[in-house]
Amino acid sequence: MPSLFLTGKPRIGKSTIIRKLVKYLQATYPETISTHGFYTSEVSDGPNKFRIGFDIITIDGQKGVLSRKKDYWTGSPFDNNAPRVGGYIVNLKEFERLAIPSITVHHNNEEEKFEKKKLDVIIIDEVGKMECFSNEFNEIVRNLVLKNNNVNNKSNDDIYVIGTVAMKHDGLAEEIRNKAGFGKISKGIKEDNKNLVILEVTYENRDYMVDNIVFELEKILDKGNF
Template sequence: MKILITGKPGIGKTTVIKKVAGKLGENAVGFYTEELRNEKGKREGFKVVTLDGKEGVLASKKMRSSYRVGSYGVNIKEFENLVVPVLEKALYENKVVIIDEIGKMELFSKKFVSVVEKLFSSDKIIIATVPVKNVHPVVKWIKERPDTVLIQVDYESRDELPEKIVELVEKR
């Protein structure tokens, strides 16, 4: 079973996935992303946090990088150093794999794309967030797989979704 969470930016996809990871506890492995904000509350970038507590900068307005999404420079090296080993290890663990998110920034990494393809081709239970639009061929491939359930997050559903997703996983 592959559960894909999608919805507009800022709707609460990461909040849903963090709550799901919290409910699954030691039975989950993976990562989520969070916004980095300055002292005035303005978004300056994004950090990646692994479920085992490591974190690093994924993207920043201050970062010089040939990989860019809007005004953000993407830190591929730090992302790969943190996330790829966690996901590679997940291939051999009996845990639910959490991936937040499979989006433009993350998909600049060929290593990330490779391990995501391996995970989705396996029998692993995966809960991932994906953009509404198919921003990359891998996103389109994942959404079109017969073993995926696509869940749309909106303001009405986001509070009850974590519990529903955990129930789906536990029924399997």
């Protein structure tokens, strides 16, 4: 099953597109698409909307702290060895507690085997520097996107991954960009790499990007080969 990722400059609107997409899919395709995963959201403070960190929000409505600036850290004291990105302290335990189950599809209930088959869509927003501090997250995403292995009793052929990937970070983000043929020379869709495509979000195309993604999903639904 193909995977589709969005990339683009910081604050270009990738997560906004993901949120709009999830809302549309849940409202329009409740009988044919089952949506899982998570997205991230900026957290701001003060009248000038000073960014103090990021939250993680799962598709089923759970919410937690992904990162905060030191002066805005809440809850239990942070570990001085906690990973950091710039001035942000990453709450790795909270991220893994919410993200890992949300991107792991289980179909162990006997009744589910006889239900009308749905297309599983896993939302991963995003594959970036903060998220990739988690080795478990990296392994799951590699299996979903870069390999053909089975993940938790469900074949990758039954899962469509939609995510966002950092434009410049290395590690897993770079692996995904390279796999899709997205780089300095060739940006956008690589025609000979149909299992993994990357679309760059720009100010010019972001308003109709949800429509583009829905169009790709509808082609799969029409074929019914999932």
